[in-house]
Amino acid sequence: xxxxxxxxxxxxxxxxxxxxxxxxxxxxxxxxxxxGDIVFVELPKVGAELTAGSTFGTVESVKAVSDxxxxxxxxxxxxxxxxxxxxxxxxxxxxxxxxVRLTLANPAEAEGLLAVADYEKFIAEEQ
Amino acid sequence: xxxxxxxxxxxxxxxxxxxxxxHSSPGKKAYRLRQxxxxxxxxxxxxxxxxxxxxxxxxxxxxxxIVRHFTRLSTWNYxxxxxxxxxxxxxxxxxxxxxxxxxxxxxxxxxxxxxSEASAQGxxxxxKTLADALVEICGMDAITLQPAAGAHGEMTGIxxxxxxxESKGNPRKKILIPDSAHGTNPATAAMVGYxxxxxxxxxxxxxxxxxxxxxxxxxxxxxxxTNPNTLGIFDAQIGEIAEILHAKGxxxxxxxxxxxxxxxxxxxxxxxxxxxxxxLHKTFSTPHGGGGPGSGPVACKAHLEPFLPKPVVAENADGxxxxxxxRPQSVGRVRAFFGNFGMHVRALAYIMANGPDGLRQTxxxxxxxxxxxxxxxxxxxxLPYATPTMHETVFSDKLQNKQGIKTGDIAKRLIDYGFHPxxxxxxxxxHGAMMIxxxxxxPLEELDLFVDAMKAIAAECESDPELVKxxxxxxxxxxxxETAAARKPILRWKPEQK
Numbered sequence: 005x006x007x008x009x010x011x012x013x014x015x016x017x018x019x020x021x022x023x024x025x026x027x028x029x030x031x032x033x034x035x036x037x038x039x040g041d042i043v044f045v046e047l048p049k050v051g052a053e054l055t056a057g058s059t060f061g062t063v064e065s066v067k068a069v070s071d072x073x074x075x076x077x078x079x080x081x082x083x084x085x086x087x088x089x090x091x092x093x094x095x096x097x098x099x100x101x102x103x104v105r106l107t108l109a110n111p112a113e114a115e116g117l118l119a120v121a122d123y124e125k126f127i128a129e130e131q
Numbered sequence: 132x133x134x135x136x137x138x139x140x141x142x143x144x145x146x147x148x149x150x151x152x153x154h155s156s157p158g159k160k161a162y163r164l165r166q167x168x169x170x171x172x173x174x175x176x177x178x179x180x181x182x183x184x185x186x187x188x189x190x191x192x193x194x195x196x197i198v199r200h201f202t203r204l205s206t207w208n209y210x211x212x213x214x215x216x217x218x219x220x221x222x223x224x225x226x227x228x229x230x231x232x233x234x235x236x237x238x239x240x241x242x243x244x245x246x247s248e249a250s251a252q253g254x255x256x257x258x259k260t261l262a263d264a265l266v267e268i269c270g271m272d273a274i275t276l277q278p279a280a281g282a283h284g285e286m287t288g289i290x291x292x293x294x295x296x297e298s299k300g301n302p303r304k305k306i307l308i309p310d311s312a313h314g315t316n317p318a319t320a321a322m323v324g325y326x327x328x329x330x331x332x333x334x335x336x337x338x339x340x341x342x343x344x345x346x347x348x349x350x351x352x353x354x355x356x357t358n359p360n361t362l363g364i365f366d367a368q369i370g371e372i373a374e375i376l377h378a379k380g381x382x383x384x385x386x387x388x389x390x391x392x393x394x395x396x397x398x399x400x401x402x403x404x405x406x407x408x409x410x411l412h413k414t415f416s417t418p419h420g421g422g423g424p425g426s427g428p429v430a431c432k433a434h435l436e437p438f439l440p441k442p443v444v445a446e447n448a449d450g451x452x453x454x455x456x457x458r459p460q461s462v463g464r465v466r467a468f469f470g471n472f473g474m475h476v477r478a479l480a481y482i483m484a485n486g487p488d489g490l491r492q493t494x495x496x497x498x499x500x501x502x503x504x505x506x507x508x509x510x511x512x513x514l515p516y517a518t519p520t521m522h523e524t525v526f527s528d529k530l531q532n533k534q535g536i537k538t539g540d541i542a543k544r545l546i547d548y549g550f551h552p553x554x555x556x557x558x559x560x561x562h563g564a565m566m567i568x569x570x571x572x573x574p575l576e577e578l579d580l581f582v583d584a585m586k587a588i589a590a591e592c593e594s595d596p597e598l599v600k601x602x603x604x605x606x607x608x609x610x611x612x613e614t615a616a617a618r619k620p621i622l623r624w625k626p627e628q629k
Contacts (some may be wrong), residue, residue, distance in 0.1 A: 043617035
């Protein structure tokens, strides 16, 4: 599955899409593929403060439970409620199945994340 | 499919059986009550509005139906009484029959937790004798027998850590957990209100001392360490680890799940551990499958003793025993009554039947068996850590990955060969882990059958990968839809579905 070139990526396999001061976070195709069938996604509440590099939720698959790490800091403005009943969307379309939207505390933080070419190189080494 | 290499089984027993509710029809019964020999009680006047007006929908079946129901179900199962159960980290050892004999003695089986202390001296003596033996085996000073399982013991241990640090003025914030730890360790720390900080292993699969030095500070309450760890590697730097923690006022908790590698050979109390739990259902041969029940005593050093759950068994001046509730600093009760007493009986029977030399021999045999399998299977399967291992050994599926075969496939194929699978995909520090723990119970003949099976499967991975990918082939059901079971679980049977 192709990685959207407009997204930013982390070494923990989250993606971030930035639109002005709003960020949207999900996990990458690589992440969903390593996790296997996802059965549960635990997300923060609207209003929660995320800190870059800290955990903000968990993804549970039939194989393992993994933490979600915030690529950037900010305040959660929306949570993808659909994932509570249809976690398989993360497997089926990981780059569209967003998890949280947030108001970025510091939009410059996103600049420090991996561009698509760097991320693709990183996962090639992981495999 | 070729069956020439499968020496242990041909097909698994397969007799259909429904739920016991589905056998029910009105009026059938499997009991006859005796004549009432106490004054009759009027339920309505005793219970008032709590009196049930409609009978509960309990199954009504005859004795032979009950016996057949459970016997048929038991044939779907695989137990350590069928053969080797090499589920790494779980120590699925044989449960000696002497344990069961003792636990069924009428005076023990019929004991009641509300008996008077004077009439329960025998039961208290069993608990005290077991407590003393376990304290000696661990090199500790005191113990609680209350916790009902390993994770419950962990939580009790970390509650002790918290209570102790609180008594010193500051419970602290974080607990360090190595990446090779048991999965329950971080969950335990979080349950007790600590933040979890991951501690990296070095290339030998041991704690990275420099990382520990760097991460240890006055915010860290302690370290939870499984030793030997989930790779089966004994961390020989344990003394230094303890010193680094103690120098900054932290405590060292040892997860004793792998004590089967240490009993009567090395004592955690002697290498700096402050407190630890034991799994009687692993190390001390009480039943593990089918819900045990488990038992997870927590042993500790003297400085943690005041915080142990109450009551503890204490000795009176005249040598009789009592339950001591007068423990003002105790973290409280962690379990109704006195823990899973039936397991205390079995563990004590095991310890006494073996004696010190027998326990030592057990430990040596457990390590020998695991290393025999390691040596025999090295080369056939990838061994990610060359460090010597103790009671279990971890391979990876790297060599079989070339055919698209994963650890889970090999494990499923092992069922066709008449063995319970090893532990799959754990520890997570090894990609595609195959974690094998034979325990001391296995005779050489069974170990060799297992080696033959594993080698035959490795050959099948090359010659007929699909055979392995679609295994098992001889069981009632083959691959179940684990995803649907997790996403859309059916949690209870409903009569209207009949």
